[in-house]
Amino acid sequence: HRHRHTRRRRRVRGAALMLRHVSLLTLSSDADFDAIEHALRALPARLPQLLDYRVGRDAGIDEGNTTFAVVADFEDAEGYLVYRDDPEHKRIAAELIRPHLQSRAAAQYEIWRAS
Numbered sequence: 001h002r003h004r005h006t007r008r009r010r011r012v013r014g015a016a017l018m019l020r021h022v023s024l025l026t027l028s029s030d031a032d033f034d035a036i037e038h039a040l041r042a043l044p045a046r047l048p049q050l051l052d053y054r055v056g057r058d059a060g061i062d063e064g065n066t067t068f069a070v071v072a073d074f075e076d077a078e079g080y081l082v083y084r085d086d087p088e089h090k091r092i093a094a095e096l097i098r099p100h101l102q103s104r105a106a107a108q109y110e111i112w113r114a115s
Contacts, residue, residue, distance in 0.1 A: 015112045015113060016075075016112070016113055017110050017111070017112060017113075018051070018073055018074065018075060018076075018110065018111050018112070018113045019073070019074045019075070019076055019077055019079070019080050019108055019109070019110060019111070020071065020072070020073050020074075020108065020109055020110075020111045021070070021071070021072045021073075021074070021080055021083070021106065021107075021108045022069070022070070022071050022106065022107050022108075022109075023069070023070040023104065023105075023106040024066040024068075024069055024104070024105045024106070025066055025067065025068040025069070025070075025097065025101060025103070025104050026066045026067050026068075026101075026102040026103040026104075027067045027068055027097065027100040027101060027102065028100040028101075028102055030100060031067075031096075031097075031100035032096065033057050033067075033068065035096055036055075036068065036092070036096045036097060037055055037056065037057070039092045039096060040053075040055045040070065040092060041053075041055060042088075043083070043086070043088065043089060043092075046086070046088060047082065047083055047086060047089075049074055049075070049078075049079035049080070049082045049083055050072055050073075050074070050079075050083060051073045051074060051075060051079075052071075052072070052073040053070075053071075053072050053073075054069075054070070054071045054072075055068070055069070055070045055071075056068070056069060066103070066105070073111070073113070077108070080108060
């Protein structure tokens with residue numbers, strides 16, 4: 001059973017329900033990780049829907065990990081959809097990520113954030 005998102009933010013005792021997007025990518029070793037990080041880190045300047053945005057290459061501590069992670073927080077599902085459908089975000093994915101993409105796992109889930 002899937003939950004439908006609503007436009008209204010829910011609040012409980014000073015906390016707001018937010019949406020978190022996590023994407024774990026395994027990229028081939030010839031991917032330009034610096035270019036990918038640089039391009040993705042420029043997105044918050046153009047997308048105010050990104051309340052918190054963290055991207056980076058795996059630290060290489062554990063074997064078998066994915067090679068790159070993206071964690072993004074939004075006020076709601078609509079904010080996530082703006083990010084997902086943004087032309088620059090799509091360009092980065094098409095030009096810098098997909099040619100080197102070996103696997104991808106992603107999820108969007110609700111989190112409580114103190115206000």
